[in-house]
Amino acid sequence: MKPRHLLTLPLALIATPVLAQDLTPTESAQVDTIVADALAGSGVPSASVAIVRGGKIVFAKAYGKQSETMTTASADRPYQIASISKQFTAAALLMLEDEGKLSLDDTVSKWVPGISGGDKIKLRQLLSHTSGLQDYWPQDYSFAAMAKPTTPQGIVDRWAKKPLDFDPGAQWQYSNTGYVVAGLVAEKAAGKPLLAYLQEKVFKPLGMTAIDQDKAIGKKYPQGYKRNALGPVRVAEPAAAGWLFAAGELSMSASDLAKWDIARMNRTLLPADDWQEQETPVKLTDGKNSNYGLGVSIGTNDGRKVIEHSGEAVGFLSENVVFPDDKAAVVVLVNGDFSDAYTSITGKIAKLILPPATAAAAPANDETAYTARARTVFDQVRAGTIDRSAMTDDLIYYFNPTVTGDYRESLTKLGDPTSFALRRPARLRGGFVNRNYLVTYPDGRKLSVVTYAEPAASNGAPGRYEQFMVMPAE
Structure with a gap:
C-alpha cells in the first residue's frame, strides 16, 4: 500500500536523535516523515537508522516499538543484521591471509574435509557465492528443522555434502552454506572462535559493539515480528541457536555498522588492497560479471559507485548501502521481516542526502506462463x-x-x-x-x-x- 502522508508523528515514533547536527532541521524532519510513513504503511513495528555524510555519522535515531516491553525506542539497541555479517566473515579471511595463516586460493579440502567438490572449490569462491554449494536457507521463513538447535558442522553434514549445483566458478548463486564453511576455515586458521577473532581485530579497534544474534534475545533487545500477508503483526519465534553462524550471526546498532562503513570509505583498519579485493566484482568462468565481490554487492547508482548488502533473520530485515566516493552511507534496521519498508526507507534517504539518481529500465523477460x-x-x-x-x-x-x-x-x-x-x-x-x-x-x-x-x-x-x-x- 502507498502510505498516506502523516501530518504529525505519533508519540510512539518520537525519539531523540544522537548525532544530527550536520543535517538541517528540514532534512531531519524529512527523514522522520520517510520512516513514519514506511512504518505506518507496512505495519513494521520499528526502525533504527544511521546516516553517514562527509565521512562521519551525522544522524542516528530509532523509531517505533522495539519490543513488547520497551516503551521508548533507543538508537543504541542492537538489531540482528543477518547476512550483512558476511562482509565481516570475508574480512576475517582477508586478514588471516595477511597474517600468512591461509590463502584465498587454498582449496576447501585443505581446511574442511568431506565437502562436495572440496578439492576444486577455492576459499575465495565460498566468499563470492561461486562455489556451487547449495544454499541451506533460501526461504524467507523458518522451516521445520530450524525449531531445533544446530551447529556449523550439522549444516555442513546436511547441505555441503550434497552434489554441487554447478562447477565452481561457473555461476553465481547465493549460498549461506558456503559462508558456514568459510567460518569453519577462519576458526581453524585463527585458532579461536570467529566472533572472538572479529572482536579482537575489528570491533574493538573501531569502537563497535557486536554480539552473537543467538544471544541478542530477551528483555534487553529488540524483538522480531512477522506478518502473514496482511494479517495481524505477531511476535516472531526466533530460530533455535546455531542457524546463522558465519553466514549471519551478528547483532549491532545502526551506528556501529556505520562505523564499519566509515572504515571502508577511509581505507582504515584493513590494508587498502584488502578493501579493494572485497569490492572487486568476481568474474565467472565464462567472463560474465557477477556484480558481487567478497561479501558485498557492487553496483552503480546514477554513475555513482555503490557497495551494498542486505540481511534477513527471523523477524528482522536490514539494509546497508555505502557510496564510498561520496563518503556517504545509509543503514536501516527494522524488526519486521514482512515488508520492503527497509529498502524503501533506505532509497528515500539516499535520494535526500545525494543528488537524484536515474532509474534503470527493467530488463525484458518472457515469463508469461510462470506469472x-x-x-x-x-x-x-x-x-x-x-x-x-x-x-x-x-x-x-x-x-x-x-x-x-x-x-x-x-x-x-x-x-x-x-x-x-x-x-x-x-x-x-x-x-x-x-x-x-x-x-x-x-x-x-x-x-x-x-x-x-x-x-x-x-x-x-x-x-x-x-x-x-x-x-x-x-
Missing part, C-alpha cells in the same frame, strides 16, 4: 483453498492453520487486483528459482509476492513451490 501460475496460487491463498500438491513439504509446514487463516482473512477483503506482474527477472537461489511479483489494487495499494520454486522438470512440468509469501510493498 499466470503464480497468479493462480495467489488467488488460492487469498481464498484459503490452497492446492498443497503444488507445494513442497517445507511450504506445507509454513502454511499452518494460523498462516492460512491470516492470508485468507487479510487478502479476501481487498477484492480483485488490477495487475499481477513480474517484479524482477528469475534467479537461482539454494537450488530453487526465485521470482518476485508486484500486485496492484484499484485504490493504489501494492503487495509484493516472493516465490521460490523447484526448477522445471525435463518435460517442462513446473516445479513445486518452496515459498509463496505475500507482504506489503512500497
Whole structure:
C-alpha cells in the first residue's frame, strides 16, 4: 500500500536523535516523515537508522516499538543484521591471509574435509557465492528443522555434502552454506572462535559493539515480528541457536555498522588492497560479471559507485548501502521481516542526502506462463483453498492453520487486483528459482509476492513451490 502522508508523528515514533547536527532541521524532519510513513504503511513495528555524510555519522535515531516491553525506542539497541555479517566473515579471511595463516586460493579440502567438490572449490569462491554449494536457507521463513538447535558442522553434514549445483566458478548463486564453511576455515586458521577473532581485530579497534544474534534475545533487545500477508503483526519465534553462524550471526546498532562503513570509505583498519579485493566484482568462468565481490554487492547508482548488502533473520530485515566516493552511507534496521519498508526507507534517504539518481529500465523477460501460475496460487491463498500438491513439504509446514487463516482473512477483503506482474527477472537461489511479483489494487495499494520454486522438470512440468509469501510493498 502507498502510505498516506502523516501530518504529525505519533508519540510512539518520537525519539531523540544522537548525532544530527550536520543535517538541517528540514532534512531531519524529512527523514522522520520517510520512516513514519514506511512504518505506518507496512505495519513494521520499528526502525533504527544511521546516516553517514562527509565521512562521519551525522544522524542516528530509532523509531517505533522495539519490543513488547520497551516503551521508548533507543538508537543504541542492537538489531540482528543477518547476512550483512558476511562482509565481516570475508574480512576475517582477508586478514588471516595477511597474517600468512591461509590463502584465498587454498582449496576447501585443505581446511574442511568431506565437502562436495572440496578439492576444486577455492576459499575465495565460498566468499563470492561461486562455489556451487547449495544454499541451506533460501526461504524467507523458518522451516521445520530450524525449531531445533544446530551447529556449523550439522549444516555442513546436511547441505555441503550434497552434489554441487554447478562447477565452481561457473555461476553465481547465493549460498549461506558456503559462508558456514568459510567460518569453519577462519576458526581453524585463527585458532579461536570467529566472533572472538572479529572482536579482537575489528570491533574493538573501531569502537563497535557486536554480539552473537543467538544471544541478542530477551528483555534487553529488540524483538522480531512477522506478518502473514496482511494479517495481524505477531511476535516472531526466533530460530533455535546455531542457524546463522558465519553466514549471519551478528547483532549491532545502526551506528556501529556505520562505523564499519566509515572504515571502508577511509581505507582504515584493513590494508587498502584488502578493501579493494572485497569490492572487486568476481568474474565467472565464462567472463560474465557477477556484480558481487567478497561479501558485498557492487553496483552503480546514477554513475555513482555503490557497495551494498542486505540481511534477513527471523523477524528482522536490514539494509546497508555505502557510496564510498561520496563518503556517504545509509543503514536501516527494522524488526519486521514482512515488508520492503527497509529498502524503501533506505532509497528515500539516499535520494535526500545525494543528488537524484536515474532509474534503470527493467530488463525484458518472457515469463508469461510462470506469472499466470503464480497468479493462480495467489488467488488460492487469498481464498484459503490452497492446492498443497503444488507445494513442497517445507511450504506445507509454513502454511499452518494460523498462516492460512491470516492470508485468507487479510487478502479476501481487498477484492480483485488490477495487475499481477513480474517484479524482477528469475534467479537461482539454494537450488530453487526465485521470482518476485508486484500486485496492484484499484485504490493504489501494492503487495509484493516472493516465490521460490523447484526448477522445471525435463518435460517442462513446473516445479513445486518452496515459498509463496505475500507482504506489503512500497
